[in-house]
Amino acid sequence: MRFCQGLVFMFLRGIIYLMGYCLCITFLFSCTQYQKLPPGDIENAGLFLPDGFEALVVVDSIGRARHLAVSEAGDIYVKLRVPDNEGRGLVVLRDTSKDGKADIIEYFGGYPDTGNYGTAMRIYNGYLYFSTAGEVYRYKMDPNSLLPIGDPELIVVDDYKNATYGYEHIAKPIAFDGKGNMYVSFGSPGDICQEFNRRPGSPGMDPCPQLEWHAGIWKFDANKLNQTQEMGQRYATGIRSVVAMDWNFEEDELYVVQHGRDDLNKSWPQFFSPWQSAVLPSEEFFRVKEGTDGGWPYYYYDHIEGKKKLNPEYGGDGKILGDAHLVEQPLIAFPGHFAPNDLHFYRGDQFPERYKNGAFVAFHGSTIRGPYPQGGYFVAFVPFEKGKPSGSWEVFADGFAGLDTIVNTGDALARPMGIAMGPDGSLYISESVKGKIWRIMYKGKKSKFGDDALAKLEERKRTRTNIKDPDEKLDNVEIGMVEAGEKIYNLYCSTCHQKDGKGDGNRFPPITESKMVNGRSKTLIELILKGMEGPVTIQGLAYNSVMPAHDFLNNAEISSLLTYIRKNFGNDSPSISALEVGKVREELRNKL
Structure with missing residues (x-):
């Protein structure tokens, strides 16, 4: 009898084991992801995140970090704004102990750097692409080595220093469409295409001659060396300044978030109050197709009224719309001067389903919002469905600045800059003050993630001075x-x-x-x-x-x-x- 009971027990235990094994095979990622994810830092290293998320600092103070990319092996490549004292403007980080902290930090990159706006860092088809103010380069990656191999190859060069109208917005973000094409932004050389740049009351040039080679997106062959701007194709126009740009593979289209113009009150005090100048014009989120015209320099967007309006340099007064309906309208708009500096469409499986194929936007933070608190300095999320926002923008990560009210930009301890996803679906965020990188992970139950998990972030959106529209009197x-x-x-x-x-x-x-x-x-x-x-x-x-x-x-x-x-x-x-x-x-x- 006992022998039979023993057989039954062993049989049942075997079934239970097999069932568990099958469940883990069926839900392999769910069974293993939490064992692989390292613990978050105390208080999420200063970040405020939705419930169920944790954050840790991968590395601190590597230099003024711009964009970053993460390889399939989990190594992090970072572009610095300016090279170090030995002329090295790239950094690679590796975590060998699997505790989430970088224990190998290597600086590299022997290439001519013509300016201090090094921006892009992307991995595409076995190459590490990056940009300076005037060039786009690439290194051949070695799957068996931490550092790339060989010398950097010059892909595109911009002779911006000899530009007729100046060279204010010279960052070179890049994106790839998966078909061998690379997209590069060439920003406007000034603020609003005036006869005298940034002179109050100076009229805008009409037609704007700067649009021929500036304020647009150009398409290039990602594998062709030594290209000039003339060798590329102007893909879109009327887009003032773009640093946040990403290819949405779900929709197979390009998306950007534009920096809006400056100084409405300083230039046109008869039409715009200091408060209006602080919150306007809006930062516009565009879906960019071939031939898109974003409307710069003739029009700006007012997210408060939900209208595109004629700029005062071209006869506007804060009310006149003109022919704004003939140019591209934004999918969604953010308050003015948040400074969107990176855009990432999330394709991983670690985060709750809400975030799948949605857009993360890193807001670097304003400089010209006075006399009101500076705005931005956080990472937003925009839910997407069928290529369009399916809801309003949300606060995803805040607390980078380290203080309640940012009077001047220099007060902020950190300014979020770049966004990249790791092979396990973790999100990495760089900042540009000293060069800190966070890793954000989800540890909760995805099936239970809902609006309640976002409640405290929604409260921050309504109340934090760096996020909400300021009160005209109380927040001065x-x-x-x-x-x-x-x-x-x-x-x-x-x-x-x-x-x-x-x-x-x-x-x-x-x-x-x-x-x-x-x-x-x-x-x-x-x-x-x-x-x-x-x-x-x-x-x-x-x-x-x-x-x-x-x-x-x-x-x-x-x-x-x-x-x-x-x-x-x-x-x-x-x-x-x-x-x-x-x-x-x-x-x-x-x-x-």
Whole structure:
């Protein structure tokens, strides 16, 4: 009897084992992915993510990282904005211990670099493609080696330094369609194709001659060497500046997110308030087909009203639409100056089904939103279905900047830049301040992932000053600073520089329309902290007096004082934050 029971038990255990084995074969990825994924860092290394996601820092401070790519072996290749002291502008990272941390870091890349906007990094057909400001190169990859082999091959060159109209937007993002074609963005040489670039009130040139070789996407043979722009095909036009670009293989089409124009209020204060200039024009997400015309420089998009409008350089006033309906409309639009710097369509299986074939956008963050908090500095997600957004954009990852309100761009601890997917479906994000790379993984149950998991991110979208549209009065960060700065100025500075900032005409110089006041913020902060003694020439007149150090003022007081000075007396420059003052103060201490 016991012998029979033993046989039955062994038989049942065998069935259970086989059932488990079959289940793991059927759901192989689900059975193994969590065993392979390393643990996330404490508090997700500072990131706020949907429930079920974890993040870890792969590497920190490798240099100002731009775009990145991950090989099938899981090695991470990164393009630096500028080469290091030995001329190496590429970095490769490998994790041999499988703990998620890079333990091998190699710098490489011997190639001419004509500028400091190195951007692209993509792997295509066994080659590592990357770009500088003026060139697209590639290295042959070796599956048995961490480093590529041979010398870099020049694929496309842009003679931008001899451009007729300048060369402002010279980043060279690239994308591949899988058919041997490479797409390269050639950005606009100025802001809005004016007769005098960035001069307030200057009219736009009509027709815009810059469109012949700029503000568009060109298509090239990905395997042909030493191509010039003339050898490519202009694929799309009227797209001002693109850094975020990706080929959507599900739809077999190109998609981009455009940087919108600048300074609506500074150039046209009669039509646009500072608040409107902070949130407009929108960053436009385009589906780009051959022949697409995005409308630059004639039109801009207003996401608040959901309309494309005529730019004031061409007769607009913030209301006139003109013939905007004749150019491409965005699939979706984001608030102004978020600075979209990479786009990635997710094709992996690690994340919940919600993210499959959807678009991640890295927002590098604004520089010109004052007097309101700077916006962007996060990674968004746009759900997609049949080639179009199936819902509004969501916040996917936030917390990169490391502070609540970003007064000035330099305050941000990190600025998300590049996005790439690893072979297991993990998402990698680079940042450009010091060169940190995060790995984001999903550890929850995919079948239970829903809107509840997004709740805290949806709350951040409504409330965080770097994401929400600012309140016109409550979020003006300069109002309190200017008021406090005026009191400090009257107490400590007006005796010498006078109430009107014109000085006494004898011993103490004026600060009206001052090059120093409107110049580098670091120089001005040092002047307040260190003081100045000796002869100096201001506006053609010589002065020789003593300005005592005001290092007894705290960082917030100096911030308010300098912001007040830079916003009055005929001066018009961005505010200076307490964080900026603190950094300069610390640098001076370290020099002692």
